[in-house]
Amino acid sequence: MLPAQFDYIAASSVEEAIAAKAEGGDETRFLAGGQSLLPMMKLRFATPSKLVDVNRIAGLDAIEHRNGHLHVGALVRHADIAASGEVSGAVASAAPWIADPLVRNLGTMCGSVAHCDPEGDWNTVLLATGAEVVAQGPSGSRTIAIGDFVQDFFTNSLNDDEMVVALHIPVPSGRSGGAYQKLERKVGDYATVGVAAHLELAADGTISAAGVAMTSVAPINRKATEAEAVLVGNAPSAELFAEAGAAASSAADPRDDVRGSARWKRQVVAAFTQRALAAAAEQARS
Amino acid sequence: MEITININGSDHTADVEPRRLLVDHIRTGAGLTGTHIGCDTTSCGVCTVLVDGAPVKSCTMLAVQADGRSVTTVEGLKTADGLHPVQQAFSDEHGLQCGFCTPAMMLVGAALIADNPDPSDDEVRWAISGNLCRCTGYMNIVKAVQAAAAAAAASNGSDGDS
Known part of the structure; x- marks a missing residue:
């Protein structure tokens, strides 16, 4: 498959890349890894009139x-x-x-x-x-x-x-930890369900900050603020993480699709939230 | 746009459209048909080549992106001394059935053992996890990569002694 025709420039600086993008507007796209953009262009889901290749710009790989x-x-x-x-x-x-x-x-x-x-x-x-x-x-x-x-x-x-x-x-200065749990049907597939957890612990061992977010179970990547609220201020425990898992599961809005039913995906969200939080807490304590 | 890509040790200069994919350029432009086109949707990995030593899907890279870089295809594995250890091992260990995924599997294997001279089962499986074998001949592919690693280590050892 061949993408539609486009003009191509390999920018040598960020300033040059931005100038080219400013000139082209919405019809111009940056090309970095290209692992999503090029497949979309080959399928003609994306037909940019110009690509600004940023791969040759020095100093962006830190x-x-x-x-x-x-x-x-x-x-x-x-x-x-x-x-x-x-x-x-x-x-x-x-x-x-x-x-x-x-x-x-x-x-x-x-x-x-x-x-x-x-x-x-x-x-x-x-x-x-x-x-x-x-x-x-x-x-x-x-x-x-x-x-x-x-x-x-x-x-x-x-x-x-x-x-x-x-x-x-x-990168928190105190004790912190985090984990990502992903279920995929095979390597390279999108997540059926993904859950990320991040925990920070106060000096007394209680949770001072918590982040929980989910992949593939809502129209956008969804932050589970309901689960975070359950966690903050409390001491880490399996019971607390189960409660947070239930809150994340209620906040999720999955669909029935080829990867599984919505009901089952909610159960996966609950389990993954608990596991990710347990891993995060263990990391924070060590 | 004029580009020069070092393919298997030789510079190859050509005038290409920006939209030309690296895999088409290698097969049609350079005439090296050992690099296959399978799914053409970034899923199967049979179009794998090494760009500056790293395995990538050549159906998901533009030829112009490879300007000034080094590309190794399956044709570049063989050396003056004969087959690359990974090629010999795929033959010895029956690491192929229909052969369609084989060039890619060998390139991924060669890149892996260049980094990791003694990969475990899991490490080989992890490395080839972006490459599909529709014959499902994975057991012997894993064995072949490990045999190639052992052979390469043995020959490096003997080079060191001499």
């Missing part, structure tokens, strides 16, 4: 700790994250479960986040960890909370002349 957060540049591939010693918690837990090994060698975390596929795993992880998206435009850069960035089904809140240049994932 994955490092900066000022209390993990900085993930626009060209950091999923495989880089899986192999990095810098990542922990839910991010480290999810990385090996993104797509398949071949896709992970090309696909980028920033690209996946910007794509806003409701069945994508990363936005769930970022909702649970409270990450920010760094968007750069012609007049400078701004940070957007992930909850404001993910607008809708395949829709982010970027302006037409903005590019995602990095993600900032908070």
Whole structure:
């Protein structure tokens, strides 16, 4: 299959890429890993008039700790994250479960986040960890909370002349932990159900902050604030995690489809929430 | 747009449309038909090639993205000394049935053992998890990759002694 015709430029700087995007507007797309965009173009679901290839821009491949957060540049591939010693918690837990090994060698975390596929795993992880998206435009850069960035089904809140240049994932100074649970029918399939959990513990061992979010069980990646409210201020326990699991399950809005019934997916949400929270708590205590 | 890709050690320059996929360029442009097209939807992995040593799906990369980079296809595995250890091992261990997924499986295997000289069963299975074998001959594929790793380690060892 051949994509429709398009103009192509390989940008050598972020400024050049943004200028090209500003000129082309909505019909121009950035090309990073291309693991979602190119399949869509081959099927003619996407027919951009111009591609701005950002793969040759230097300095976008950093994955490092900066000022209390993990900085993930626009060209950091999923495989880089899986192999990095810098990542922990839910991010480290999810990385090996993104797509398949071949896709992970090309696909980028920033690209996946910007794509806003409701069945994508990363936005769930970022909702649970409270990450920010760094968007750069012609007049400078701004940070957007992930909850404001993910607008809708395949829709982010970027302006037409903005590019995602990095993600900032908070790294708590105290005790914390996180995990991602994903059920997939086979390697490379979208999640049937995914749940990310992030916990921070206070000095007295109670939960000072909690993040729970879900993949593939709502029209968008859904933060389970109902489950988070159950957790904060309480001591971690199996009973508490079961209660949080029930709250997440009620907040989920899954559909019957080829991957399973809505009723069963709700049960998976409850079980995965408990397991992810238990793993997060164990990590935080160790 | 004019691009130069180092394919299996030789520079290959051509004028291509930006929309040309790397797999088409390798098969039609460079005439190397060992790289197969299976699903053409980023699912099966039979179009796997190594780009700067890393296995990727060449149906999901534009040829222009490979400009200035090194691509290894199955034709590039063989050396002056003969078959690559992974090729010999696939033959010895019956690591193929119909052969359609084999070039990709061998390239993934070669990339794995370049990084990990003694992969476990799980590590091989994990590495090939993006590659489908419709004959379901996975048992012997895993055995073949491990045999190739052992053979490569043995020959590296003897090189070191000499």
